[in-house]
Each structure stands twice: as structure tokens, then as C-alpha cells.
Amino acid sequence: xxxxxxxxxxxxxxxxxxxxxxxxxxxxxxxxxxxxxxxxxxxxxxxxxxxxxxxxxxxxxxxxxxxxxxxxxxxxxxxxxxxxxxxxxxxxxxxxxxxxxxxxxxxxxxxxxxxxxxxxxxxxxxxxxxxxxxxxxxxxxxxxxxxxxxxxxxxxxxxxxxxxxxxxxxxxxxxxxxxxxxxxxxxxxxxxxxxxxxxxxxxxxxxxxxxxxxxxxxxxxxxxxxxxxxxxxxxxxxxxxxxxxxxxxxxxxxxxxxxxxxxxxxxxxxxxxxxxxxxxxxxxxxxxxxxxxxxxxxxxxxxxxxxxxxxxxxxxxxxxxxxxxxxxxxxxxxxxxxxxxxxxxxxxxxxxxxxxxxxxxxxxxxxxxxxxxxxxxxxxxxxxxxxxxxxxxxxxxxxxxxxxxxxxxxxxxxxxxxxxxxxxxxxxxxxxxxxxxxxxxxxxxxxxxxxxxxxx
Amino acid sequence: xxxxxxxxxxxxxxxxxxxxxxxxxxxxxxxxxxxxxxxxxxxxxxxxxxxxxxxxxxxxxxxxxxxxxxxxxxxxxxxxxxxxxxxxxxxxxxxxxxxxxxxxxxxxxxxxxxxxxxxxxxxxxxxxxxxxxxxxxxxxxxxxxxxxxxxxxxxxxxxxxxxxxxxxxxxxxxx
Numbered sequence: 269x270x271x272x273x274x275x276x277x278x279x280x281x282x283x284x285x286x287x288x289x290x291x292x293x294x295x296x297x298x299x300x301x302x303x304x305x306x307x308x309x310x311x312x313x314x315x316x317x318x319x320x321x322x323x324x325x326x327x328x329x330x331x332x333x334x335x336x337x338x339x340x341x342x343x344x345x346x347x348x349x350x351x352x353x354x355x356x357x358x359x360x361x362x363x364x365x366x367x368x369x370x371x372x373x374x375x376x377x378x379x380x381x382x383x384x385x386x387x388x389x390x391x392x393x394x395x396x397x398x399x400x401x402x403x404x405x406x407x408x409x410x411x412x413x414x415x416x417x418x419x420x421x422x423x424x425x426x427x428x429x430x431x432x433x434x435x436x437x438x439x440x441x442x443x444x445x446x447x448x449x450x451x452x453x454x455x456x457x458x459x460x461x462x463x464x465x466x467x468x469x470x471x472x473x474x475x476x477x478x479x480x481x482x483x484x485x486x487x488x489x490x491x492x493x494x495x496x497x498x499x500x501x502x503x504x505x506x507x508x509x510x511x512x513x514x515x516x517x518x519x520x521x522x523x524x525x526x527x528x529x530x531x532x533x534x535x536x537x538x539x540x541x542x543x544x545x546x547x548x549x550x551x552x553x554x555x556x557x558x559x560x561x562x563x564x565x566x567x568x569x570x571x572x573x574x575x576x577x578x579x580x581x582x583x584x585x586x587x588x589x590x591x592x593x594x595x596x597x598x599x600x601x602x603x604x605x606x607x608x609x610x611x612x613x614x615x616x617x618x619x620x621x622x623x624x625x626x627x628x629x630x631x632x633x634x635x636x637x638x639x640x641x642x643x644x645x646x647x648x649x650x651x652x653x654x655x656x657x658x659x660x661x662x663x664x665x666x667x668x669x670x671x672x673x674x675x676x677x678x679x680x681x682x683x684x685x686x687x688x689x690x691x692x693x694x695x696x697x698x699x700x701x702x703x704x705x706x707x708x709x710x711x712x713x714x715x716x717x718x719x720x721x722x723x724x
Numbered sequence: 725x726x727x728x729x730x731x732x733x734x735x736x737x738x739x740x741x742x743x744x745x746x747x748x749x750x751x752x753x754x755x756x757x758x759x760x761x762x763x764x765x766x767x768x769x770x771x772x773x774x775x776x777x778x779x780x781x782x783x784x785x786x787x788x789x790x791x792x793x794x795x796x797x798x799x800x801x802x803x804x805x806x807x808x809x810x811x812x813x814x815x816x817x818x819x820x821x822x823x824x825x826x827x828x829x830x831x832x833x834x835x836x837x838x839x840x841x842x843x844x845x846x847x848x849x850x851x852x853x854x855x856x857x858x859x860x861x862x863x864x865x866x867x868x869x870x871x872x873x874x875x876x877x878x879x880x881x882x883x884x885x886x887x888x889x890x891x892x893x894x895x896x897x898x899x
Contacts, residue, residue: 306748331744331771364771365729365745367737438771441744445770519774537776537797545790548811550754585754589813 270298273313274599278630280318285392286352287322288400290407292384294346296339297324298355300362303485303516307359309580310599312514314486315356319463323404325411326354326462327420328437332366334420338460340371341420348414349407356462358485360438360516412464420460421469426453430478431530434470434494436462439483439517446523450532459490467497474503481529482507485517549588557652557718558583560692562591565619565648567695568702575610577620579603579631582657582720583650586621601630607645608638617706619646624675625655625663632678638711639683646706647713649675651689652720660722679713686712693718725784727880728853729760734876735861735868736764744771755812757788764867776800780866784853785809786822793829801832801865805852807839834865842892851892858896870897 276283276299283297299315302308319326325345329338335357342353392400415421424444435443436459443456457473459465474480474494480503482491491507498505510525511517520536527534552558561583565571571593578586578597587594596606607620622631627649638645655661664673676689686708690698698716705712729745736743741764748759761773776797783789783804796802804826810816819835826833838856839849854877860866861873874893881889 359748360746360771363747363749365733365747366743366768366771441769441771445774448769449774519770519772520776523774545793546787546811546814546817548755548757548787550756551812553754582754 290350295352296342415461425455435483442522555721564698575618577603581623604634611643624651651717689715731876735872746771806837
């Protein structure tokens with residue numbers, strides 16, 4: 269199964285017990301992180317932290333060939349040790365291309381599933397759950413031995429030098445590029461395993477080094493592990509002093525860091541562009557119904573006197589010009605949740621936007637909360653009948669699903685009394701309803717229904 | 725843009741090079757920028773071009789080239805489509821403003837009215853990128869032979885658009 273970093277957050281509640289119970293058939297979870305937030309809001313999440321929290325074995329491929337090889341390896345580990353395995357990529361790995369050698373598939377038979385009763389394995393009640401944890405940690409010890417022997421953790425370069433580099437993922441490619449650029453031949457330890465780490469291999473690598481540079485993108489997890497491992501030795505561990513913790517690594521950043529690490533002269537070439545390049549900001553597509561919704565809102569209320577909530581989807585662009593109606597934006601479904609919190613603390617007026625797909629994904633419990641715990645935000649469900657931002661996937665309420673679930677039925681069932689479905693092209697009714705609903709004492713919902721330009 | 729990268733990749737593979745590419749789609753469909761890197765040679769590690777290390781910057785729009793100048797040095801060749809796509813709600817730069825600023829970075833600026841020429845010849849400017857790439861190949865601004873580019877076009881472009889792209893390539897060959 270594959271997901272973006274934030275997707276792992278959504279399934280994290282199920283993930284931890286899943287690693288405790290272990291698997292029958294091999295299971296691999298591919299997680300795509302996004303350093304630099306090229307297509308993410310919320311946070312610059314480093315999903316490697318889940319390896320520690322869940323005790324899930326984790327591999328970090330550096331390029332497409334490794335993506336293929338490490339997924340195969342992950343399935344092998346999963347099958348052998350009966351545990352889910354995580355393969356973690358970053359944007360510059362996920363959107364990288366190179367010629368890839370494929371192997372021959374060894375198994376092509378799809379077997380019909382059968383659930384074999386095994387409550388000792390699948391029921392995570394105490395005290396059994398604590399036994400499961402012991403068993404899990406024992407599994408991890410065995411996988412660590414496997415990691416020590418795995419060729420995915422490899423040593424490159426000359427052995428007898430006082431400076432060395434430890435790295436993983438796409439950073440490895442930048443390290444090799446930098447060494448070529450600086451004409452250096454330093455020993456490099458490339459880690460394919462993030463968890464469990466091949467600790468013996470790391471100690472062996474650092475044994476005769478004076479200084480080791482950890483070229484690691486984002487948080488210093490590896491750095492801290494290496495510091496712990498070499499505590500008794502006389503190796504100096506260098507990491508975040510030279511490598512930034514925020515933003516993705518670029519080859520020139522790594523080259524500059526290695527130059528400083530080895531006291532070599534290196535100047536990043538200065539592209540002397542005096543005039544700032546104009547920023548081309550994303551815009552709603554021409555003909556998008558959201559233009560009509562935002563326009564109506566600004567006609568119905570004074571934007572300076574209303575709090576505006578945002579959420580994840582095309583309508584997240586509400587914060588950019590020319591709309592400029594967004595006061596908060598957090599994770600999926602939070603537009604309603606945060607709206608509730610704000611409305612419980614203040615009498616200020618609030619309108620919050622949530623997409624149809626996002627509503628089905630995570631807005632429903634938050635909506636129930638506004639009814640059950642009595643707050644009165646005005647919620648506008650941006651119903652363009654698709655999941656547009658990510659490529660027009662269907663969702664339970666999209667009309668392409670036969671017998672689709674109607675969002676107004678869900679909203680009604682949640683106990684919302686003030687509910688209207690309006691086509692935003694019907695501006696007079698839309699504006700009038702906003703004016704009416706924003707003063708209601710209970711939660712109100714407008715479903716702004718008009719198909720996305722890409723929906724047939 | 726992605727198709728252009730596929731063609732460059734295919735041509736590089738045909739000529740036996742090692743190759744890595746990097747794509748950033750961003751919010752391209754919502755009017756954002758698309759930036760792609762291609763590096764090919766004997767042995768390639770990084771998929772990303774380092775700052776100031778671009779041999780060739782191929783720009784389908786002039787203002788985007790100012791952003792791409794990050795990767796340029798006096799040694800870099802620019803091959804730019806003489807075309808400005810206005811940026812909503814902002815004052816777009818003029819062609820002269822862009823040109824004058826790029827000239828401060830490198831002397832090798834080639835401004836080609838590719839969209840205009842394609843529009844005139846074929847009634848559509850959609851193959852402007854292919855026009856520029858073919859030109860780069862024939863003028864040896866990129867180390868890929870015209871024959872490899874043509875083979876790549878035939879392999880990558882879907883049947884129904886192949887003729888238009890092939891004709892665009894031939895336009896350069898005849899010139």
C-alpha cells in the first residue's frame with residue numbers, strides 16, 4: 269500500500285497494533301515524504317519517526333533502481349519475519365527517473381484469501397498485548413542481525429582516511445556528486461536500513477575515523493543514533509552544524525558542507541540575477557465553480573468581520589490573491605474541527621470551507637461534534653463532485669459512483685437543521701442563504717454543488 | 725514539458741548514456757511552474773542540476789527563465805521560446821527586461837520565436853518545445869544527435885500526435 273506522509277498519520281492508529289500482531293502474508297507500506305513541501309501543506313513531516321514509534325522495519329531507497337530493489341527486499345523481510353515493512357521515499361526519489369533493471373517475477377499466482385482463526389495473534393487485549401510487544405522487540409533484534417548482513421547497507425570509497433560520511437536516501441546521490449566535484453575520495457557508509465540500524469557496521473565504519481559527517485535531510489535521527497553508538501570512541505560527529513534541518517537538501521548544499529568538513533575551498537557559483545523572478549502562483553482553473561463561491565461570500569459578508577477556515581483541496585487556494593479569505597489551514601477535516609473550537613470560545617462570525625471529498629474523508633465526525641457539542645459555524649461544503657486536486661479520483665458522494673452516498677443525507681443524519689443545497693451559479697440565492705445562515709444559533713451547512721470543469 | 729523530458733531521456737538512452745532526471749510538477753495544472761532536470765553522461769549520481777552548473781537551460785516561457793537562472797553561470801547556454809505567459813494579478817515583465825537580465829548572467833542567449841513559427845506553420849504552437857529541442861540538437865547545444873531525437877520522438881509520442889511532431893522536427897532539419 270502506498271501513501272503520502274500525512275496518510276501515515278491517518279492510518280497510524282491502526283499501524284501500531286498491526287506491527288504488534290504481525291502479518292500472515294507479506295505487507296509493504298510505501299510512504300512518500302515531501303521535504304520542502306513541494307506539494308504539501310500542514311508540516312514538513314519526517315515519517316521516519318514512525319519507525320521508532322511503531323517498531324516498523326524501514327528502508328530508504330535513493331533512486332528508482334533501489335525503489336524497485338528495496339520493495340522486493342521489503343517483501344522478503346516481511347514474509348520471513350511476518351511483520352509489515354515500511355519503504356520511505358522523498359519527493360526527489362519519487363519523481364526521479366533512471367534506466368531500471370527489472371528482474372523476473374518469481375510468483376504470479378493470486379490466491380483467494382482465507383481468514384484462519386488465531387485470536388492469540390490478532391486480538392490486542394492486555395495482558396497478551398504486552399507479550400506481543402516482547403515478541404515484536406525480539407523480531408526486531410533478529411531483523412537487526414539481518415540488517416548487519418544486508419548489502420543494502422554498503423561501504424563505498426577508500427578506507428584509510430580520517431574523515432568519513434554516513435548518509436541515506438537521495439542525500440547519498442548528492443554526496444557522491446559532491447565528492448566528484450571536490451575531487452575527494454572519502455569513505456562513505458550508505459544506509460539502506462533506517463530501522464533497525466546495522467549498529468555493528470556503523471561502529472566498524474567509524475572505528476578509525478577522527479570525524480564523521482552525517483549527511484541527513486531534515487531531523488537528525490541518524491546523527492543522534494551515531495552519536496550514541498560512538499560515545500565511548502574518540503570520533504567527532506558532525507551533522508546539523510553543516511546540514512540544514514529545514515527544507516530539502518540540494519547538491520550544492522551538500523558540496524558546500526563537505527568542503528567545510530574537509531577544509532576545502534568551495535564557492536557556490538553566484539547566479540547574478542538582479543531582477544527577482546516573478547512568482548507564478550497557482551490559481552483556480554478558469555470556469556471553476558469555486559470562483560463563484562468565494563465571490564458570493566465576499567458579497568454576502570464583510571471579510572474583515574468574519575473568520576474564514578480552510579482545508580485541503582483546490583479551495584485551499586482561498587488564501588491566495590484575489591480571494592484572500594483564509595484565516596487558518598491545518599490538516600484534512602480540521603476546517604470543521606477548528607471552527608467548532610473557535611465558535612465555542614467566541615461570538616465572532618465564522619465561515620469555513622471543506623471539500624466534498626475531504627468531507628467524506630474526515631469531516632463527518634467533526635460535523636457531528638458541532639451538533640452534539642453545540643457550536644454554530646457556517647460550513648460550506650465545496651461540492652464539485654470529484655477529488656480534483658489530486659487528479660479527479662472518485663469519492664463516495666461523486667455521481668460516477670453508482671448509488672453514490674449523498675452528502676446532504678449525511679449532513680441531515682448528523683442532526684444539522686440548517687441545511688441547503690445550492691448551485692453557486694445561482695448567486696442571489698447563494699448570497700441570501702449565507703446572510704441568513706451566518707446568524708443562526710446552531711450549526712448550518714450550505715452544500716455548494718456544481719461540477720468541476722474536468723467532470724463530464 | 726514532461727514529454728520533452730521523456731524524449732531527451734529516450735535519446736540519451738539510445739546513445740548509451742547513463743541518465744537521471746528529476747521532475748517537479750508542483751501545482752502545474754493550476755498555473756504553477758514546472759521544472760525538470762535531465763543529467764546524462766558516463767556515470768550520473770545526482771538527478772538534480774547543482775546551482776550554476778547547467779550546460780543548457782531550455783525555457784518554454786521567458787519569465788520562467790529568470791527563475792531557472794539559479795542554475796546558470798557564464799558558461800550556460802540559454803535556449804528560450806520568445807513567449808511570455810502573463811501572470812494573473814501581477815505585472816508581467818517585458819521581453820526586453822527578461823533578455824537584459826539574462827544577458828548579465830551569460831552571453832549565450834538564444835531567443836527563438838518557436839511558438840510563433842509553429843503557429844504559423846501548423847496552426848498550433850503546441851510543439852514549440854519539440855522545435856526548440858530539435859534546434860538544440862542540430863545546433864549542437866545539447867549532446868544528443870538529431871537522429872536520436874527523431875527516434876525518440878517516434879517512440880514516445882502517441883500515434884495521433886506523431887505526424888505533427890515529426891513535421892516540427894523536419895522544419896528544423898530543412899532550415
